[in-house]
Amino acid sequence: MTLDAQTLFLSMWVNVTLMSCALAVGVHWRQKTSRTGIHAWSAALLCQSAGWALLMLAFRGWPRGLSTLGAAALVASVGCMYVAVQSYLRRPVRPAWVVVPPLAVAVVHWLVFSHFGARIAVVNGVLGVQMGWLAWALLRPGAAASSWRWRWLAGAGLAASAPLVFGRMAIALWAPERYPAFDSPHWLNALGLLVNNACLTIGTLAFLLAHRDEAEQALRRLATVDGLTGVLNRRTLLERAEEQVALARRHCQPLAVLMLDLDHFKEINDTRGHPAGDRALELFADALRLTLRQPDLVGRYGGEEFCVVLPMSGLDAVRGIDARLRERLQHEVGPLLGFRLGFSAGATQLQPDDDGLGAVIARADRALYAAKSAGRGRLVLEGTQAAGDAGPADRAVLPPTPTIDP
């Protein structure tokens, strides 16, 4: 069996065109997650398909114009691959890197068209540099936190293609008379078509994997994080807090739980509307996150109620957090919202006889209720007897700070 370049070309062209159409139709344009990356890859395949078709058509007529357009389309195709790669590596896309190479190649190809070696060398040189750079961006160690599977697949395909393209450039530069015409049955053409086809098929698989990984991450995020505020949702908070309680009990370490509830929140909704209420919740959660340390857990416990779990911490830490949060609300959040936001808080510590998280949260909730009953805008501490500590339990009501004035 001999490798027929025309049959190989046709099978590559049909494959690339079908993959491009299937991706464009199969991955909905309105889908929010990882939309840019997969559609950029689909556009790359479409440019490949157009580029190769134009190069073939150039043998039938208007060779200068059609082969110039074909060369520009192939370079534009690698520009679209760059957008796909940057999108999944979460790196910024420089529009100039997408637009300038195909335009420059088109101009130079048109100008040096009568010089066979030069025009082939220019196109292949630019393609080789683009592919080599992309392969490096994908394969270099520590390229991104994203999954190595798709990076490796896409990078390997590009790394295999780049030397072939550079080889074509070298022949065109130094032995143009030996350069095989694109439609001739030469082994170099057959090899190029085979590698190109394999690289694009593997690339499609790689970007589908990247797309799936990103969608999976988005789903995982949706399942663990509260959509409005970005803090943990109640279920995830309780799961992680339960683990922290078990650890604290095993190692006789302190652990504090702080419940916070916005004051007069209903009034904000009623007088300023729900969007203002939502914005207040978002800014409150942001302020809370900024006030906490990395190992602390924060979650939305109910509508305008938040729960904070502080591993390895006692009530002193709670006092500090409460004071810093009130400060932040007054000086940073208030001016952003245009009104003052206040909260009540109740806190407690893990006790040696607590049988689990439920008991600790129930005590913190009671302390929060006491803070509300005592006039809001304050912190109530309950149960200072820490795990492993034999001191008496007490309850302290911290003085109120200015509450909301909606």
Ligand SMILES: Nc1nc2c(ncn2[C@@H]2O[C@H](COP(=O)(O)OP(=O)(O)OP(=O)(O)O)[C@@H](O)[C@H]2O)c(=O)[nH]1
């Ligand atoms: N905008 C908005 N409002 C919410 C959300 N979740 C709960 N709420 C509202 O929060 C309000 C809570 O009202 P209350 O339980 O009376 O609490 P409050 O007005 O803060 O009163 P105190 O806690 O006693 O100071 C209700 O009107 C809920 O509809 C939300 O996600 N967005």
